[in-house]
Amino acid sequence: DAGVTQSPTHLIKTRGQQVTLRCSPKSGHDTVSWYQQALGQGPQFIFQYYEEEERQRGNFPDRFSGHQFPNYSSELNVNALLLGDSALYLCASSLVGRGPYEQYFGPGTRLTVT
Amino acid sequence: QQQVKQSPQSLIVQKGGISIINCAYENTAFDYFPWYQQFPGKGPALLIAIRPDVSEKKEGRFTISFNKSAKQFSLHIMDSQPGDSATYFCAASIRSQGGKLIFGQGTELSVKP
Numbered sequence: 079d080a081g082v083t084q085s086p087t088h089l090i091k092t093r094g095q096q097v098t099l100r101c102s103p104k105s106g107h108d109t110v111s112w113y114q115q116a117l118g119q120g121p122q123f124i125f126q127y128y129e130e131e132e133r134q135r136g137n138f139p140d141r142f143s144g145h146q147f148p149n150y151s152s153e154l155n156v157n158a159l160l161l162g163d164s165a166l167y168l169c170a171s172s173l174v175g176r177g178p179y180e181q182y183f184g185p186g187t188r189l190t191v192t
Numbered sequence: 193q194q195q196v197k198q199s200p201q202s203l204i205v206q207k208g209g210i211s212i213i214n215c216a217y218e219n220t221a222f223d224y225f226p227w228y229q230q231f232p233g234k235g236p237a238l239l240i241a242i243r244p245d246v247s248e249k250k251e252g253r254f255t256i257s258f259n260k261s262a263k264q265f266s267l268h269i270m271d272s273q274p275g276d277s278a279t280y281f282c283a284a285s286i287r288s289q290g291g292k293l294i295f296g297q298g299t300e301l302s303v304k305p
């Protein structure tokens with residue numbers, strides 16, 4: 079049973095550029111949530127996708143956007159990158175309708191903005 | 193009101209000892225409290241979780257104690273092993289709102305042989 083997968087593993091971008099991160103949920107899961115984890119901090123919720131729509135959003139600017147595809151996989155896009163966007167980006171999947179919404183995390187994508 | 197406060201920031205325990213990590217919350221609407229374990233370079237892994245209608249939950253060497261009136265919950269790791277050395281995060285969510293997780297700041301646990 080494949081767990082949550084994310085790509086790429088590492089990414090280096092320049093300030094002002096745009097980046098796309100990808101996530102495939104755990105088999106059987108239909109909901110994807112994205113989190114940003116700065117070094118030495120707990121993950122911060124960015125947004126959640128279910129049925130190809132953004133269902134919830136955390137306190138992140140519109141530069142952060144996402145998409146969910148019919149196969150439940152998801153993308154996180156960040157425009158106009160800032161140095162402060164350097165972090166580990168985590169994807170978590172879960173199954174709506176099966177409480178308590180246990181979320182399983184992928185290994186993350188380490189984004190470095192220079 | 194959405195915060196979850198975790199302590200201590202770091203913890204050193206001898207092999208075989210008990211590791212205790214504490215968390216406190218303000219929002220009484222939270223109804224799901226998971227603990228995650230994270231190794232360097234890896235994503236958080238779900239360890240154990242509890243609902244507020246239960247005061248204690250045990251899975252192997254890991255136990256969550258929950259005090260609803262005090263709005264506090266804690267993770268106890270019995271017979272701590274060097275392989276338990278990792279960062280531990282408590283979290284809280286409101287299930288009816290889709291399960292957005294609010295994480296604590298993390299506790300770096302080191303178990304000495």
